[in-house]
Amino acid sequence: xxTSLIAVLGFVFIGCVSSRPSAxxxxxxxxxxxxxxxxxKASAICHRQPFHDGxxxxxxxxxxxxxELAPGDIEATVRLAADGSTNSVAINMLSNTY
Numbered sequence: 001x002x003t004s005l006i007a008v009l010g011f012v013f014i015g016c017v018s019s020r021p022s023a024x025x026x027x028x029x030x031x032x033x034x035x036x037x038x039x040x041k042a043s044a045i046c047h048r049q050p051f052h053d054g055x056x057x058x059x060x061x062x063x064x065x066x067x068e069l070a071p072g073d074i075e076a077t078v079r080l081a082a083d084g085s086t087n088s089v090a091i092n093m094l095s096n097t098y
Contacts, residue, residue: 025064025084033084034066041089046061049068050074063087069094 041047049071064080073094079087
């Protein structure tokens with residue numbers, strides 16, 4: 001009887017653990033991912049990777065948002081889903097010196 005109860009509770013516990021969603025990103029990990037994505041896109045557009053530091057990402061309305069203005073007036077806005085998948089990466093050139 002005890003063995004059956006332990007087996008049933010083990011299956012219930014395993015089912016609960018495996019159905020749990022993956023851990024959400026921390027603000028620093030979201031920042032690092034956003035910065036990498038912003039640098040990748042900036043590299044493709046203007047052949048530079050200007051984002052090296054910045055503030056942490058903010059979790060707003062169920063997704064991460066990271067914004068940064070780099071030297072040379074290049075602005076990035078990166079939106080990530082809660083799990084870290086990319087929603088959008090926008091690079092804006094704020095001056096016409098390029």
